[in-house]
Amino acid sequence: MPPPSPPHTPPRPPVPPAPTTGPRLRTAPQGEDRERLVCPDCNYIAYENPKIVVGAVVTDATGRFLLCRRAIEPRRGFWTLPAGYMELGETTEQGAAREAWEEATARIAIDALLAVYNIPRISQVQMIYRASLSDPAIAPGTESLEVGMFAWGDIPWDELAFPSVSWALHEWRDRAGLTGFAPGTNPPPPVEGL
């Protein structure tokens, strides 16, 4: 019996040329034990910390799910939940609502924290909320080619942008009708080689 195919690894994007200005050297600054990214021209230390992505699984009165088709890389053309990096000075819920507005001109009411996904490979923490659509009027923002409301059976599973989109949708389904629940976390990685 032939071994199973390896999981699909998307092609790596081209590596940009090494920068010649700005923070570009990795070294331990005076008084620190960790290496940091520094600028050798002015000694600026570009502290790097994981980034928070906030988003929401938004349903309407008939239980359909809001999805946005990405206009920008990565995964342009694929469908995703409204989500994006948190900005300074906002709460996680405000960020999730802002992204729904920016990406789909969707007004949403946030209900609960649905999931916390760690993607340490790219130093991201994703916080996905459960929300309902307050106003049926939606339209693509600048980062979306199109947006739409999808019944569960119509979700384009083969055209989702990232694994966490599917995780979060299933998280919603598993908690439908419940309140006071613990948020979901990363599913176990697939077992390979068996």
Add this chain to the structure above:
Amino acid sequence: MPPPSPPHTPPRPPVPPAPTTGPRLRTAPQGEDRERLVCPDCNYIAYENPKIVVGAVVTDATGRFLLCRRAIEPRRGFWTLPAGYMELGETTEQGAAREAWEEATARIAIDALLAVYNIPRISQVQMIYRASLSDPAIAPGTESLEVGMFAWGDIPWDELAFPSVSWALHEWRDRAGLTGFAPGTNPPPPVEGL
């Protein structure tokens, strides 16, 4: 009846002189609608995003709570939960366990997400986990003057470093013995002026 005293506002730290090198101008870069912090010498954009603080309410077999007395500002000398900024390449749980080790040489087993606190004023999102102490041996790390295990009745409530320490301890008490619960969030702000 005299009006209530205003809430205590700690004195502001001195304002450092304006930088003359590195990212120091706030302006909207080409193609962006938001202002960003940029370096006029090399056009480097210092994207700023909220930072995640990870920490834990750690209890031992007798139900005592791990607290650390801070050796560094802010609030040096005051008691806090083991917590700190997430580093690149780790998960939130790994970060919380790392901080417990660094600040109190405490080995912990994480059980559940206890609370998510938004502090937008300083662009922080705090994720506090519930954990148990795996090994009774604890000792202060470089960022702690001392560490100790405190029964609820012995917690130095008047000497806690930050409001969220008290919030998280009470969150633990409110969920003691429960599983599968929703994490706590910021309590409502105190009502002033009544």
